[in-house]
Amino acid sequence: QSALTQPASVSGSPGQSITISCTGTSSDVGSYNLVSWYQQHPGKAPKLMIYEGSKRPSGVSNRFSGSKSGNTASLTISGLQAEDEADYYCCSYAGSSTPWVFGGGTKLTVL
Amino acid sequence: EVQLVESGGGLVQPGGSLRLSCAASGFTFSSYSMNWVRQAPGKGLEWVSYISSSSTTINYADSVKGRFTISRDNAKNSLYLQMNTLRAEDTAVYYCARESVTTVTNWGQGTLVTVSS
Numbered sequence: 765q766s767a768l769t770q771p772a773s774v775s776g777s778p779g780q781s782i783t784i785s786c787t788g789t790s791s792d793v794g795s796y797n798l799v800s801w802y803q804q805h806p807g808k809a810p811k812l813m814i815y816e817g818s819k820r821p822s823g824v825s826n827r828f829s830g831s832k833s834g835n836t837a838s839l840t841i842s843g844l845q846a847e848d849e850a851d852y853y854c855c856s857y858a859g860s861s862t863p864w865v866f867g868g869g870t871k872l873t874v875l
Numbered sequence: 876e877v878q879l880v881e882s883g884g885g886l887v888q889p890g891g892s893l894r895l896s897c898a899a900s901g902f903t904f905s906s907y908s909m910n911w912v913r914q915a916p917g918k919g920l921e922w923v924s925y926i927s928s929s930s931t932t933i934n935y936a937d938s939v940k941g942r943f944t945i946s947r948d949n950a951k952n953s954l955y956l957q958m959n960t961l962r963a964e965d966t967a968v969y970y971c972a973r974e975s976v977t978t979v980t981n982w983g984q985g986t987l988v989t990v991s992s
Contacts, residue, residue: 767919767921798977798978800978800979802920808984809970809982809983809984809985810920810970810982811982812978812979812980812981815977815978815980816977816978821980853919853920855920855978855979857977860932860934861934862922862934862936863910863922863925863934864910864912864922864925864979865922866912866919866920866921866922867919868919869919869920
């Protein structure tokens with residue numbers, strides 16, 4: 765199972781919006797509406813930000829939103845804030861034998 | 876509050892073994908499937924292994940199949956990862972992670988495994 769494809773880095777200014785893409789295949793992202801997104805600050809554990817493609821866990825800001833089209837999922841962060849600077853990983857369910865496949869990660873820089 | 880605390884990491888020589896543990900609290904451990912996910916230094920996340928709530932289903936990434944063994948003790952609220960024949964490329968922070976059917980929801984703080992001579 766290959767990793768999902770994410771851009772290595774994205775950047776934006778405070779208040780702007782950015783979108784991070786996550787491209788998989790018809791065996792993972794395209795087959796299931798089970799894409800999650802995680803935020804990871806340096807030296808910290810990942811934190812769930814989006815699950816089932818577009819749902820936000822309790823406590824996660826509504827500035828974070830998710831979507832999917834075909835084999836590509838996307839995470840959009842609106843109204844960028846300094847504390848959003850972190851690494852972001854997508855993850856998709858990929859079937860019963862290899863349940864979870866992650867993207868390579870995207871480093872978000874808030875300029 | 877869900878808490879997952881990993882332990883057992885450290886420095887081990889290539890070909891050696893190590894057993895990781897994860898102590899769970901704040902939820903009914905026996906009701907949840909669990910995973911191990913690792914992150915090599917400066918790299919991305921890699922799923923390692925899955926175990927269902929009653930241990931009836933177990934899966935491994937190809938990179939560790941035949942060398943790692945996942946297990947759990949629901950009476951002790953604990954998850955384990957026995958790692959044998961360790962290689963340099965197994966060097967990583969290993970996270971214990973709780974699953975809720977459709978996603979991995981909670982992560983521990985991780986334990987560092989370094990494989991080096």
